[in-house]
Amino acid sequence: MPLSDHEQRLLEQMEQALYAEDPRFASVLQGEDLRVRYRRRLVIAVLGFVAGVALLMSGLVFQVILVSVLGFVVMLVSVLVGVSAYRRSPHDGAGQPFVAPSNVHPIGAGRRKRGLMERVEERWQRRRDES
Numbered sequence: 001m002p003l004s005d006h007e008q009r010l011l012e013q014m015e016q017a018l019y020a021e022d023p024r025f026a027s028v029l030q031g032e033d034l035r036v037r038y039r040r041r042l043v044i045a046v047l048g049f050v051a052g053v054a055l056l057m058s059g060l061v062f063q064v065i066l067v068s069v070l071g072f073v074v075m076l077v078s079v080l081v082g083v084s085a086y087r088r089s090p091h092d093g094a095g096q097p098f099v100a101p102s103n104v105h106p107i108g109a110g111r112r113k114r115g116l117m118e119r120v121e122e123r124w125q126r127r128r129d130e131s
Contacts, residue, residue, distance in 0.1 A: 038089035045082030049075050 003011065019026045055071025114122075 034090050038085045041085035042082055042089075045078045045085060048078030048081070052076075052078055 015026075052071045052073075052075030055074060056068050057071070059065065059068030059071055
């Protein structure tokens, strides 16, 4: 349920007062864009994959099986990290960034299922609006 104009103004005033009163605490509470975090993990995964390919090929060239196996393991882990980062990255069609507090680990952020109470509330609203 979106905030009304009055509630939005009150929230902005409280936010400004918090920044004015204690800027260090406010900066701790300020969220981090999740897209940046997952994009960084995706880039690291791609670089890890390239390093794994290099290890695999150099192990084959120098005929050192242990280096080739290590390269394959690095490639496998990189793919797993990359797929995980891609799946967890929040996709928002409206262009609004999803923001979570930096001290909270966002498990399943952006893909949360609605709870029972939210569904019941939605049905109640629909019935109330229909009558």
